Amino acid sequence: KELPSFWNTLFTILLPVFLMLGASIAEVALNKTSQLAQVLHFIGDPIVALLIATIYSFFSLGYAKGFSKDKVLQFTNDCLGPIANILLVIGAGGAFNKVLLDSGIGTTIADMAKESHISPILLGWGIAALIRIATGSATVSMMTA
Numbered sequence: 001k002e003l004p005s006f007w008n009t010l011f012t013i014l015l016p017v018f019l020m021l022g023a024s025i026a027e028v029a030l031n032k033t034s035q036l037a038q039v040l041h042f043i044g045d046p047i048v049a050l051l052i053a054t055i056y057s058f059f060s061l062g063y064a065k066g067f068s069k070d071k072v073l074q075f076t077n078d079c080l081g082p083i084a085n086i087l088l089v090i091g092a093g094g095a096f097n098k099v100l101l102d103s104g105i106g107t108t109i110a111d112m113a114k115e116s117h118i119s120p121i122l123l124g125w126g127i128a129a130l131i132r133i134a135t136g137s138a139t140v141s142m143m144t145a
Contacts, residue, residue: 004061012057016049 004012023044030037042048062072100106113123 002065004065008060012053012060015053015056016046019049019052020044020046 021044023040026037026040026044030040032038043052058072058076062075063069067075109127113127116123118126
């Protein structure tokens with residue numbers, strides 16, 4: 001099969017960025033009660049923007065290149081397997097981060113950091129190292145620190 005054009009591929013990749021950028025501009029430039037601002041805010045939500053870009057990619061990179069619905073579904077399924085572990089680790093890290101924030105440990109660490117006379121870079125590294133030791137996960141410690 002023929003490869004998609006560079007510009008089509010680039011547009012597909014940058015579509016969620018454009019949608020989120022449009023929402024940010026609308027938030028500043030438009031009246032928040034206007035319908036256009038509300039629509040741009042909705043489609044500029046990161047999850048909705050990624051969904052729109054995914055659906056667009058099915059058409060522009062799949063159906064437009066002659067692939068059937070079953071072949072596009074097979075491509076999608078083949079791509080989800082390798083990233084499933086990454087998504088689970090990132091999701092667990094985000095959940096753990098929320099638990100730490102709700103427990104108030106972030107405020108405690110921030111208060112301790114204010115009183116210490118350590119470089120912010122070393123302090124960030126130290127906090128990440130302690131969380132890495134405690135959790136055993138580098139991804140969780142990076143997201144939490």
